[in-house]
Amino acid sequence: MTDAAIVKLWAGMKEIGDGGLSAMIFFHDLPIYRLSPDAFEAENQRSIDQCIANSFGSWDVPQEHIDRSRRILTVSAIQRGGAWEFNEVVGFLRLHFVGSQIRGEYVGTDRKRIYRTRRKVFHFKTWKLAPEVEIADTNDDQSIYRSVTAYVDRCRRELPLRYFDDRWLREVGPFLNWKALRQAGR
Structure with a gap:
């Protein structure tokens, strides 16, 4: 129908x-x-962690570069996919x-x-x-x-x-x- x-x-x-x-x-x-809000947040964090691991690997990179990359990836994830509620x-x-x-x-x-x-x-x-x-x-x-x-x-x-x-x-x-x-x- x-x-x-x-x-x-x-x-x-x-x-x-x-x-x-x-x-x-x-x-x-x-x-x-x-997904539940908690599962959604965990999925986002896994994605960001994987991206950072792939980007920096085993290089000796200052922690501030990693932190900056994490903030950029977090903002990017929100802009790309939006927040959990409604999306x-x-x-x-x-x-x-x-x-x-x-x-x-x-x-x-x-x-x-x-x-x-x-x-x-x-x-x-x-x-x-x-x-x-x-x-x-x-x-x-x-x-x-x-x-x-x-x-x-x-x-x-x-x-x-x-x-x-x-x-x-x-x-x-x-x-x-x-x-x-x-x-x-x-």
Whole structure:
């Protein structure tokens, strides 16, 4: 199915709303990264160390030259590839409510091997990355929040080599009025 067909189908589902299908209430696009921030930084350092080792080898070079080269290579790496946040994203998990369930559409890159690049095109991958989570009957804000985080944890197990950046969800989520958000689309 092409991306255009999926967009048309999704738009049709929104129009149907309560006329057969439950309305989908999208509430967060959770970024999925190639690497965690720590792994990204370690990869950068390995690259810089390797470049310095290749450049100077076993020569007796003053430490100030090596330090200057390290600073130049660090600035160059940032200019060439950018910082981790926003530049290492390889996909998104579009979280939404469907009736009494929480689901997440997965949108990602089409490459077989994902490496450091700034030329990414994102394509729809699947309607739900992991089996949906039912919202508990209690329907209070904290139980809905726990259901949302449980769904994200399920998705994390589906893509174990990727880093799900759920910082916003974990920091803000406990304070949201989830019940009102969920009922907004009804």
